[in-house]
Amino acid sequence: MSSRLKYSLYIYIYTTNQTLPPSICILPLIQEFRLLLFSMQLLVTAAVLGLLVMGSWAQGMMPTFSFPPCDSPEAEAAALVAQDFLNAQHTHGYKFVLNQIDKIKILSKPGHADMYFLELDLLETTCHVLDPTPVSLCPVRQKHTVAVEADCDFALTNTTQGLSVVAFKCKTETESEEECLGCPSLVPFNDTDGLQLIENSLDSFNKNNTLNTKFALLEIGRMASQIVSGGPKYFAEYAIIGTNCTSYDDDICFPQNHTVAIHGLCHAEGSANLNDVDCKIIGPTQTVDPASNATVRIQKLLHAHTFGPIHHPSIHDLRHHKLTALHDPAASGLLSAESAESAEVVVVVPPKEAPVVKREISAPEGPTVDAAIVPALDATVMPKILLPPICPGKKKHF
Numbered sequence: 001m002s003s004r005l006k007y008s009l010y011i012y013i014y015t016t017n018q019t020l021p022p023s024i025c026i027l028p029l030i031q032e033f034r035l036l037l038f039s040m041q042l043l044v045t046a047a048v049l050g051l052l053v054m055g056s057w058a059q060g061m062m063p064t065f066s067f068p069p070c071d072s073p074e075a076e077a078a079a080l081v082a083q084d085f086l087n088a089q090h091t092h093g094y095k096f097v098l099n100q101i102d103k104i105k106i107l108s109k110p111g112h113a114d115m116y117f118l119e120l121d122l123l124e125t126t127c128h129v130l131d132p133t134p135v136s137l138c139p140v141r142q143k144h145t146v147a148v149e150a151d152c153d154f155a156l157t158n159t160t161q162g163l164s165v166v167a168f169k170c171k172t173e174t175e176s177e178e179e180c181l182g183c184p185s186l187v188p189f190n191d192t193d194g195l196q197l198i199e200n201s202l203d204s205f206n207k208n209n210t211l212n213t214k215f216a217l218l219e220i221g222r223m224a225s226q227i228v229s230g231g232p233k234y235f236a237e238y239a240i241i242g243t244n245c246t247s248y249d250d251d252i253c254f255p256q257n258h259t260v261a262i263h264g265l266c267h268a269e270g271s272a273n274l275n276d277v278d279c280k281i282i283g284p285t286q287t288v289d290p291a292s293n294a295t296v297r298i299q300k301l302l303h304a305h306t307f308g309p310i311h312h313p314s315i316h317d318l319r320h321h322k323l324t325a326l327h328d329p330a331a332s333g334l335l336s337a338e339s340a341e342s343a344e345v346v347v348v349v350p351p352k353e354a355p356v357v358k359r360e361i362s363a364p365e366g367p368t369v370d371a372a373i374v375p376a377l378d379a380t381v382m383p384k385i386l387l388p389p390i391c392p393g394k395k396k397h398f
Contacts, residue, residue, distance in 0.1 A: 070393030093321025124148035194223035201268035
């Protein structure tokens with residue numbers, strides 16, 4: 001018991017023994033209790049303020065997630081950086097273009113660069129990776145010719161130098177029109193009749209071109225067959241590269257170095273004995289992507305094909321080009337568990353090697369959503385307002 005309380009009780013006992021009026025006896029006791037209550041209120045207030053300060057400090061040190069709308073300028077800019085990076089790493093097959101942003105979340109942590117996590121749908125275009133045409137101008141391959149779709153997860157960092165990709169994982173699959181009778185169907189890259197079409201059509205092109213260069217097969221892009229009235233008709237897309245031979249009659253020919261060689265992209269159709277071929281000739285490989293102004297690695301020399309037993313089934317028993325697997329990103333811990341289920345194609349690049357693409361990022365059109373706040377909303381209290389979903393975004397093609 002405090003000394004003040006003891007003193008008050010002594011006064012109360014003393015005054016009661018002196019037969020003083022009741023109002024005079026109770027007044028000091030009430031004043032003492034008021035002082036005691038006021039002191040307790042001060043202590044409680046100080047404790048609450050301390051807890052609030054500590055909570056604010058702890059919240060400022062913890063990582064937070066934000067979820068901008070999938071069609072916002074911020075999400076679009078990050079998705080285009082991922083698209084450009086994917087095409088820069090893809091050294092065979094065809095370029096891919098963004099079709100839809102499925103999900104996006106941004107991890108912010110004090111003292112660290114923001115991390116962007118995206119789930120994207122991309123579609124294969126008809127532009128080969130050697131084609132200098134900007135991907136934004138490349139036609140998307142349609143379903144009736146068997147489209148190829150890529151579902152990809154990306155992890156990016158946003159530093160003062162711009163957005164850069166540190167990891168991505170993709171899974172590719174074909175998509176065609178349902179119940180399309182008479183539409184072309186893909187055949188494996190080692191199909192005998194398709195290879196014969198390529199061999200004969202390239203031989204015909206070498207006989208008739210006026211470039212003083214004999215070309216060799218560089219890569220098969222795709223082969224397809226279609227049932228027509230006269231029998232099966234074959235279609236082939238392939239890349240060619242100039243050799244050291246300047247005459248069709250030269251026998252010992254080797255592909256030139258890819259940095260100085262002339263390349264070509266050919267389309268052939270028909271049969272082995274009767275075919276039509278058209279080749280688009282392009283110059284040496286570019287080292288900068290004019291579409292994004294990104295620093296792009298010089299394309300590695302694609303494996304030059306020859307005809308015969310060298311066509312190994314384990315490599316060429318495919319019907320479309322998949323995205324090359326370079327490294328397993330599971331150790332990085334950057335990609336979601338969902339992407340681990342589709343461990344078909346993986347690329348992880350250290351941040352210092354990732355090409356930096358500088359883009360202006362506008363403020364999001366709508367407010368960001370805090371994951372810590374959303375669960376606390378009570379549906380019985382909030383008015384029912386129909387709002388468009390912030391994700392996934394709109395499809396750009398199909």
